[in-house]
Amino acid sequence: MTTLLLAALGGALIGLLLTLFGGGGSVLATPWLVYVVGVVDAHAAIGTSAAAVAVNAMTGLAAQAKAGRVKWPCASVFAAAGLMGALLGAHLAQQVSGAALLKWFAVAMIVIAASMLVPRKNEGDPGVRITWPIVLRLAPLGLAAGLAAGFFGIGGGFLIAPGLMAASGMTLAHAGASSLVSVALFGSATSISYAAAGKVIWPLFGALIAGGAIGTIIALPLVRRLEGRAVLARRLFAALVVAVALYILLR
Numbered sequence: 001m002t003t004l005l006l007a008a009l010g011g012a013l014i015g016l017l018l019t020l021f022g023g024g025g026s027v028l029a030t031p032w033l034v035y036v037v038g039v040v041d042a043h044a045a046i047g048t049s050a051a052a053v054a055v056n057a058m059t060g061l062a063a064q065a066k067a068g069r070v071k072w073p074c075a076s077v078f079a080a081a082g083l084m085g086a087l088l089g090a091h092l093a094q095q096v097s098g099a100a101l102l103k104w105f106a107v108a109m110i111v112i113a114a115s116m117l118v119p120r121k122n123e124g125d126p127g128v129r130i131t132w133p134i135v136l137r138l139a140p141l142g143l144a145a146g147l148a149a150g151f152f153g154i155g156g157g158f159l160i161a162p163g164l165m166a167a168s169g170m171t172l173a174h175a176g177a178s179s180l181v182s183v184a185l186f187g188s189a190t191s192i193s194y195a196a197a198g199k200v201i202w203p204l205f206g207a208l209i210a211g212g213a214i215g216t217i218i219a220l221p222l223v224r225r226l227e228g229r230a231v232l233a234r235r236l237f238a239a240l241v242v243a244v245a246l247y248i249l250l251r
Contacts, residue, residue: 011211046153047194054187082146089150
């Protein structure tokens with residue numbers, strides 16, 4: 001019961017951070033499961049967190065699709081190309097020792113934290129339409145993003161949204177919404193790969209999801225309060241991610 005409560009608490013924290021900052025929070029799921037909940041197998045922690053990431057992304061995608069922000073043709077090409085990368089990444093990760101995988105995961109956390117500090121502009125074409133040149137740019141970027149997402153068991157939104165913008169010229173708002181197609185697909189592919197190997201802890205997965213819903217509800221009233229301090233808040237969050245990464249490396 002204690003492990004489930006701790007997992008739910010972690011889910012609440014992640015749901016809170018995802019709602020406030022729009023990404024990055026899911027990278028804390030694996031360290032939380034390993035160092036707080038006490039999951040011994042790093043592969044099981046990654047598989048479980050990947051399943052939770054997929055469900056959270058699907059929930060967000062439904063809301064964004066209803067609002068009409070998802071650029072489905074571009075998002076679908078990127079996600080389809082990345083699916084093979086995600087499956088390959090998940091397979092490769094399972095061949096790496098748990099200790100080495102956690103070290104690589106910590107390095108990825110530092111990269112994600114750095115990406116959160118890059119100024120974001122919402123400039124772009126809100127009416128972008130897919131063309132063959134755009135397809136040829138989307139596919140390789142999708143493959144690379146999927147490989148990273150599958151290997152580390154993360155959503156990969158920090159790679160996907162910039163990739164969509166660079167390849168198609170869409171706005172940040174549309175890229176953020178469209179990236180959820182890939183996050184959901186990559187997370188599902190990764191978790192299925194781990195589940196097939198018996199490395200998803202389903203009770204903890206359920207606790208993460210339940211906690212995430214609570215965290216999202218708590219965060220909603222706080223979003224407006226942070227609007228004027230968004231840059232400072234993102235910097236503090238990035239510092240937290242780096243601190244956790246350094247802890248993993250020192251361990």
